[in-house]
Amino acid sequence: MIFGFLPIAVMLATTFLIPLVSLKTEKYIIHTTLAGLFLSLLLSISMIPDVLSKGRVVYQMEGWKAPFGISIVFDPLSVFLSVAFIFIVLLAVVFSHKYIKYKKTEYYSLVCLVLVGTLGVINTGDIFNMFVYLEILSVSSYALTAFFKKKESLEAAIKYLIIGSLATSLVLLGIAFIYGVLGTLNMADIAVKVSGTANPVIGTALALIITGMFIKSGLVPFHAWLPDAYQASPSPVTSIFSGVTTNVGMYAVLRLVFTVFNPVSVLLWMLMIVGAISMLGGALLALVQNSLKRLLAYSSISQMGFVAVSVGLGTQTGLSGGVLHIINHSIIKGLLFLCAGFIVYQAKTDNMHEISGKFKFNPVIGYSFIIGALSLVGVPLFNGFVSKWLIYVATFQVSPVLTVLALVSSALTLAYMLRAFYLVFLCNAKPGAKQKKIPLSMQLPLIVLVGIIILLGVFPGFSIDISNLMVQSLNKQQYIGAVLT
């Protein structure tokens, strides 16, 4: 059965079709990319009914049975995350149509390759395969960071490359330890064998892998690469980085800690402490930034901290809140970075003190930005409120200290988002400043994302149901039962 591999295969084919299409003319690149993304999105959506009725769909590559072959596992967690991530990339590509003016071939094939890596990590059932897809994702991200070949983008790219390669090497070392002790690479098989051993090497291996994944998701002690990479890369790519690639690290931590290995209290404490530091530290650092994109980057770190704290509680509510916050954060940050992208595109600078004079208040951008900002803070009627409320409730059930920290971070979020809004849109805005017309391909993604934010916020039951389904799919016994039959 090869059917399950199709969303990834379509993206991989698109990646290598783009250079062929652009041999004569660059006119049809955008059509090819959009067609591939739409096909992949439809294939992922078409899998949802099957996954919901059976609980989990497993494909064995080339018909090799589970512990020997590579299995691709679709459960509610991976399918809903795939749909969300493909959708974010689709909107970012629509936005890029007028934004990227040269080197289109390289740009669009690298963006497709990032998506291949993401979908691979999320859907694979083999731990080495996960490493390979993580490397695909990372290498294409390094190249996209260096895309403009300006001074700061080259510097950010080499920094990202060194730190990111260190992270993936640590992951590989952890995988080597696991293979040495357990003699298997299939995640379900590891889950079976790990419960029978008390070998301390397993703990070391898990620590190495999780450290690598923390570096990939940019939590605070390991965040040095993140603001530079976000600032220097093209804005639609930043929206993909923040909305898609950083979440991959958190997904891998979730899957490994709760499904493959056992959620022992040391690991949960580690998640909570690192999460709390990132939550507060990211928000405090965001408060003092002068560059709009750096501010949003630090805000991303802070929101990843929320996810880590909530996941680290280990309770049902905490996990739902964390998983839902991953999706909500990627929608909101997708919107905010696209707004920032348009502002930077028009003002030719991302220093907030210089932007305001060059930029006239524009209704589409302005309202999208303020809705995204309020949703990020967690104001009711927007989607950010649902997941933040779940996080507050879950932390209060375990320790009210964490609730206070989360509330303080939310207050800081309000402070820095309002500062950004004031500096960019309100402070010394000249009515006569020249204003370009916004192309439709740049407006459309913003309007769609604002619509989703409001819909998910007004009908919270829908997203809470989905997040509960996603958390159930972390169940260890069901995962083993489905894969090893």
Place this chain on the structure above:
Amino acid sequence: MIPYIAAMALVIIGFYALLLKDNILKKITGLALFSNGIHLFLLSLGYRAGGVPPIMQDLNFTRLASLAVDPLPQALVLTSIVINLSVTALAVSIIIPLYRKFKTLSVRKIPEMRG
């Protein structure tokens, strides 16, 4: 035992160069050493003294299983070598324009590297 010690030495030297060397090119070399140490470690996991290649000469499974080396780490290392090649190539292709822009590869002398 010797391959494991060598692998550990490679990992430690690579990590040292990656963290403490000033020149970016040396950092990249350290990265290559680091991952080659991991490759050596993986290969020694599947090594067996006097082993034969895991190719079936006759249909005797038990003889093959008792003699052959573990082929899986070799496959993993091949994959990982290819990945490392692409990472190093990308790193060098970023370093060349970086040198043209800054006229140095020292991390301390590039002001943007600090933030």
